Amino acid sequence: MYNAEGKFVLRRAVLNITYRCNLRCKLCVTGGPRYKVAPHYSFNYLAETMHRFFKIVDYVEWYELSGGEPFIHPDLAELIDCAMSFKKQFDKLLIITNGSLLPHSAVISAMQRHAADIMVFISDYGELSSNVKELTELLLSLNIDCKIKSYHGDNQYFGGWVDYGSWERRNDSPTDLAAKFKRCGASKMQGIFTTHAGTMHWCVRSAKGLVVDKLIPEEASDYIDLFDDALSVEQQRSKIVSLFNKPYISVCNYCDGDGDNAQRRYPAAEQLS
Numbered sequence: 001m002y003n004a005e006g007k008f009v010l011r012r013a014v015l016n017i018t019y020r021c022n023l024r025c026k027l028c029v030t031g032g033p034r035y036k037v038a039p040h041y042s043f044n045y046l047a048e049t050m051h052r053f054f055k056i057v058d059y060v061e062w063y064e065l066s067g068g069e070p071f072i073h074p075d076l077a078e079l080i081d082c083a084m085s086f087k088k089q090f091d092k093l094l095i096i097t098n099g100s101l102l103p104h105s106a107v108i109s110a111m112q113r114h115a116a117d118i119m120v121f122i123s124d125y126g127e128l129s130s131n132v133k134e135l136t137e138l139l140l141s142l143n144i145d146c147k148i149k150s151y152h153g154d155n156q157y158f159g160g161w162v163d164y165g166s167w168e169r170r171n172d173s174p175t176d177l178a179a180k181f182k183r184c185g186a187s188k189m190q191g192i193f194t195t196h197a198g199t200m201h202w203c204v205r206s207a208k209g210l211v212v213d214k215l216i217p218e219e220a221s222d223y224i225d226l227f228d229d230a231l232s233v234e235q236q237r238s239k240i241v242s243l244f245n246k247p248y249i250s251v252c253n254y255c256d257g258d259g260d261n262a263q264r265r266y267p268a269a270e271q272l273s
């Protein structure tokens, strides 16, 4: 958090720009395919969200635009330009795509403008990711770094996807909750702060449970409301520091976690019928 120069620093932060996606993955962590109308955020709202985030966080190594499928957002080009206006406050802008779509011309131009500062992660779901080759060639021609994560066949990235389970309360003991939280990938990566609907969370499960779908009882200490003007920057930073010091978050009691057990991994991107 505070580095030697007194700057407030995070390792990685994600901005969810839309839950819309062209795929219908059964275990999608946002649950996008299950909405009648998937949450989707306008350019103005996301630009204000970025502005508020970078008022609190002086520097983040990776700043990520995620979905849903980011290439679906009609204002992605403007969002890339907007993120780049904060370039001094991050190292790389990361975009994660499912490899099934090609960016439209305005997005290609925006990526070209900022090529040295962008990296694209392509999740390769085999036949579903029908544009991996073309997208990779396009990115290479633009001198944009890209990384393909293989999520098909027998040797899937990280062993495949996780099923976090239902939204029933588990009634785990505090000791078990702390162990679950500690084992979880989100915690091992020191919290990838993920922003959904103007609020920053430890994990996507927290964003969905507490804010986006309101599936569990409110616990305001588990997230940072970037639009809460009653709190100063220092108070928002204190909330982030407190979150890092929690033994677990309330939503862990409504989650199976991911843990280390390979048996709990499932083939990625299995489609709903």
Ligand code: SF4
Pocket (backbone or CB within 6 Å): 164, 180, 181, 184, 185, 186, 187, 202, 203, 204, 205, 206, 249, 251, 252, 253, 255, 256, 257, 258
């Ligand atoms: S809610 Fe689930 S995914 Fe989030 S930290 Fe707790 S165990 Fe991990």
